[in-house]
Amino acid sequence: MTRKQRRLAFALAGLASLGAATALVLVAAGDSLVYFYTPSEVVAKHVGPGRLLRIGGLVEQGSVVKDGTTVRFAITDLTERLAVSYTGILPDLFREGQGVVAEGRMEADGRFAASEVLAKHDEHYMPKEVVEALKKSGRWQEQEGKK
Amino acid sequence: MIPETGHFALILAFVVAIVQGSLPMIGAHRRDPAWMALGTPAALCQGALIAIAFLCLIGCYVTSDFSVLAVVENSHTDKPLLYKIAGVWGNHEGSMVLWVFILGLYGAAVAVFGNHLPVPLKARVLAVQGLIGAFFLAFILFTSNPFLRVDPAPINGNGLNPILQDPGLAFHPPMLYLGYVGFSMAFSFAIAALIEGRVDAAWARWVRPWTLAAWCALTLGVAMGSWWAYYTLGWGGWWYWDPVENASFMPWLAGTALLHSAIVAEKRESLRAWTILLAILTFSLSVLGTFLVRSGILTSVHSFAADPARGIFVLVILFVLTGGSLVLFALRAGRLTDNGLFAPISREGGLLLNNLLLATGAGTVLLGTLFPMVADAFHMGKISVGPPFFNIVFLPLMVPLVLAMAVGPHLSWKRGDLPGVLSRLKLAAVAAVAMMVLTWVLDGGPSAVLYAAGGIGLATWLLLGTLAEWAERVHLFSARPGEIWRRAINLPRGAWGMTTAHLGLAIVIAGITGATAWRVEKVQVMHLGDSVDIAGLQVRLDSVEDNVPGPNYVAMRGTFTAHRGARVVAVFHPERRQFAQPPTTTTFAAIRTNLIGDLYVVLGEPDGDGGYVTRIYHNPMVPWIFGGAIIMTLGGLVSLSDRRFRVGAPPRAAARLAAAKG
Numbered sequence: 001m002t003r004k005q006r007r008l009a010f011a012l013a014g015l016a017s018l019g020a021a022t023a024l025v026l027v028a029a030g031d032s033l034v035y036f037y038t039p040s041e042v043v044a045k046h047v048g049p050g051r052l053l054r055i056g057g058l059v060e061q062g063s064v065v066k067d068g069t070t071v072r073f074a075i076t077d078l079t080e081r082l083a084v085s086y087t088g089i090l091p092d093l094f095r096e097g098q099g100v101v102a103e104g105r106m107e108a109d110g111r112f113a114a115s116e117v118l119a120k121h122d123e124h125y126m127p128k129e130v131v132e133a134l135k136k137s138g139r140w141q142e143q144e145g146k147k
Numbered sequence: 148m149i150p151e152t153g154h155f156a157l158i159l160a161f162v163v164a165i166v167q168g169s170l171p172m173i174g175a176h177r178r179d180p181a182w183m184a185l186g187t188p189a190a191l192c193q194g195a196l197i198a199i200a201f202l203c204l205i206g207c208y209v210t211s212d213f214s215v216l217a218v219v220e221n222s223h224t225d226k227p228l229l230y231k232i233a234g235v236w237g238n239h240e241g242s243m244v245l246w247v248f249i250l251g252l253y254g255a256a257v258a259v260f261g262n263h264l265p266v267p268l269k270a271r272v273l274a275v276q277g278l279i280g281a282f283f284l285a286f287i288l289f290t291s292n293p294f295l296r297v298d299p300a301p302i303n304g305n306g307l308n309p310i311l312q313d314p315g316l317a318f319h320p321p322m323l324y325l326g327y328v329g330f331s332m333a334f335s336f337a338i339a340a341l342i343e344g345r346v347d348a349a350w351a352r353w354v355r356p357w358t359l360a361a362w363c364a365l366t367l368g369v370a371m372g373s374w375w376a377y378y379t380l381g382w383g384g385w386w387y388w389d390p391v392e393n394a395s396f397m398p399w400l401a402g403t404a405l406l407h408s409a410i411v412a413e414k415r416e417s418l419r420a421w422t423i424l425l426a427i428l429t430f431s432l433s434v435l436g437t438f439l440v441r442s443g444i445l446t447s448v449h450s451f452a453a454d455p456a457r458g459i460f461v462l463v464i465l466f467v468l469t470g471g472s473l474v475l476f477a478l479r480a481g482r483l484t485d486n487g488l489f490a491p492i493s494r495e496g497g498l499l500l501n502n503l504l505l506a507t508g509a510g511t512v513l514l515g516t517l518f519p520m521v522a523d524a525f526h527m528g529k530i531s532v533g534p535p536f537f538n539i540v541f542l543p544l545m546v547p548l549v550l551a552m553a554v555g556p557h558l559s560w561k562r563g564d565l566p567g568v569l570s571r572l573k574l575a576a577v578a579a580v581a582m583m584v585l586t587w588v589l590d591g592g593p594s595a596v597l598y599a600a601g602g603i604g605l606a607t608w609l610l611l612g613t614l615a616e617w618a619e620r621v622h623l624f625s626a627r628p629g630e631i632w633r634r635a636i637n638l639p640r641g642a643w644g645m646t647t648a649h650l651g652l653a654i655v656i657a658g659i660t661g662a663t664a665w666r667v668e669k670v671q672v673m674h675l676g677d678s679v680d681i682a683g684l685q686v687r688l689d690s691v692e693d694n695v696p697g698p699n700y701v702a703m704r705g706t707f708t709a710h711r712g713a714r715v716v717a718v719f720h721p722e723r724r725q726f727a728q729p730p731t732t733t734t735f736a737a738i739r740t741n742l743i744g745d746l747y748v749v750l751g752e753p754d755g756d757g758g759y760v761t762r763i764y765h766n767p768m769v770p771w772i773f774g775g776a777i778i779m780t781l782g783g784l785v786s787l788s789d790r791r792f793r794v795g796a797p798p799r800a801a802a803r804l805a806a807a808k809g
Contacts, residue, residue: 036529089751092732
């Protein structure tokens with residue numbers, strides 16, 4: 001095999017491997033990208049059931065109801081609210097009035113069934129998505145971010 | 148006084164780094180021995196100065212000097228000493244000092260052990276190390292000075308994020324950084340070789356041990372991070388495809404590829420340009436990892452501070468390092484011609500396939516990690532890319548890799564005999580298929596998850612293929628025991644290392660498969676005396692004790708017992724810890740492992756009705772993942788102890804040894 005042929009063979013192998021990766025990415029992209037919405041966007045866009053989503057905002061004051069291992073609460077961006085149900089152990093820092101991000105799917109009744117709930121990691125910190133959600137709804141106050 | 152000493156040492160180190168980064172380089176260009184010789188003392192001096200700064204910073208934390216801002220923000224007098232020290236790198240500023248400290252160590256190592264290197268090469272390598280150091284020291288001094296004072300000093304500090312108050316903090320970041328920064332050696336050698344316009348076997352012989360050392364540290368670092376997340380987050384999972392995990396996984400993939408292509412560059416004097424490119428990419432991915440984790444653009448426990456100036460600074464460093472070296476590569480790579488020709492089916496061909504798949508794999512992980520940021524920047528909506536993407540894209544690329552991994556080591560250099568090798572691997576193939584069928588049947592036949600059978604089959608194939616290669620080398624089935632023993636002893640350490648590391652990966656694959664396919668999770672409200680059936684055991688909640696004092700927290704501690712019939716198998720004490728400073732609750736899971744699987748018990752909040760939300764997991768084969776990673780690391784270390792790699796070994800002796808081995 002000459003040097004040129006060999007180089008060509010390598011280039012083809014490289015392209016084949018890239019092609020395979022691209023095909024896989026395209027297959028994956030259809031279903032596995034998770035979009036992030038604020039409660040206002042969910043209402044405005046009439047998001048339907050089925051797709052995996054992330055919702056970010058604050059846990060509405062007084063909305064948390066525990067029923068065995070199932071927790072119902074509402075996520076708000078202080079403009080709109082979205083009812084959420086979740087089964088499992090909530091993160092340690094889940095509290096009313098605190099920032100939270102929930103991943104899950106919309107149900108037919110307009111409730112959001114969360115499969116995962118992420119709260120902030122420590123006192124200094126609010127999930128970026130929540131900050132953006134509050135900024136979008138115009139309810140962001142700078143001092144909240146500082147602490 | 149201590150903070151000022153540290154700050155001053157850092158500034159001096161910065162100045163020395165600039166000298167180290169410029170004069171030896173100019174000297175090498177002009178062939179001026181005096182200027183070239185400057186690299187060695189400069190590197191030693193830089194290493195010593197950064198070490199002084201690092202010790203000063205540790206001193207500030209240990210003495211709880213609350214006139215220093217970083218200490219106020221991240222420490223507290225209540226903290227146990229271990230976390231006062233480990234807390235030094237539990238925050239942005241300190242972790243960057245650790246980063247440059249390790250860089251200084253590596254630079255000093257070249258200065259000390261590099262006496263057998265050609266003088267201009269050594270000068271250039273040290274100069275590149277100096278430049279990297281200068282960039283990062285500037286970053287520390289201008290955007291994240293750890294020695295800033297506050298006046299008036301507060302009485303006490305804010306404390307360390309309790310999630311980080313874990314022995315893992317003492318080992319995970321230093322290991323990870325030893326890996327990340329260790330790839331700077333391969334990078335510096337690559338740049339020096341590009342400037343010189345030539346790469347020889349001596350070059351590759353130098354690059355290999357450093358890459359191997361960095362790889363060992365990174366393997367262990369990534370595994371430790373995964374283990375830490377596993378036991379500390381209380382979710383029972385060990386890998387989330389979180390961007391921060393990906394940030395450490397990408398350099399690992401590229402570094403693994405580099406490790407293998409450097410073998411070809413050394414032994415066959417082939418694939419040189421590609422090896423150089425990989426060295427550049429691996430270190431770039433390491434810096435990118437630092438950028439992703441430290442810039443605050445990610446939402447994670449690791450993003451300590453969201454200061455845009457810092458993110459931009461690291462981005463500029465990344466741009467200059469990567470962009471500059473890629474331009475240099477484009478200009479000079481044409482000069483690096485290869486000597487060794489080889490057929491596609493050969494050991495070289497196998498290693499090339501390994502490189503292609505690993506590089507493509509790293510590329511897809513990079514795509515999945517960066518895509519949400521790109522989408523956000525271009526207002527395409529907020530997107531997160533989660534495990535489904537990586538499972539669909541990354542895992543299929545690894546299947547051919549593992550299939551080929553059992554075959555590659557059997558092939559001879561230059562031109563391999565694939566049918567011959569495959570016929571020798573017949574037994575392994577039969578056994579792998581048998582294991583697949585067995586797994587499928589035991590797992591419930593038609594209702595079984597298919598990937599479980601596939602994963603176990605792959606692991607078996609790799610395990611037996613690797614063992615077969617070793618057996619052939621020592622003539623296990625054809626020689627007398629004494630002869631086998633003699634051959635096993637005389638086998639080069641490099642071969643032992645390869646066999647060990649590949650076996651380790653087989654164990655990891657089996658572990659990942661089992662942990663994913665057969666995990667059982669039970670979430671429920673339990674009252675005292677309630678039992679849950681899991682994995683053939685009854686786990687009973689016996690009692691919950693409140694206000695159990697810890698060193699700097701109070702805990703609610705549950706007592707669970709696992710029974711098989713009437714016999715008590717294990718006792719669990721999971722806790723919910725309430726920290727006072729900062730006021731935070733953390734979950735401390737209780738895990739019992741028997742090396743085959745883990746039983747993992749988490750105590751949740753009381754439901755106000757005398758019950759407690761609890762989560763109990765049976766995680767089969769999870770210990771195999773971490774055990775396998777440790778075996779891989781051991782393999783790397785065994786290989787590193789090979790005589791040929793002995794740092795500073797005279798080149799002639801190494802050449803004679805290589806000749807003797809044929």
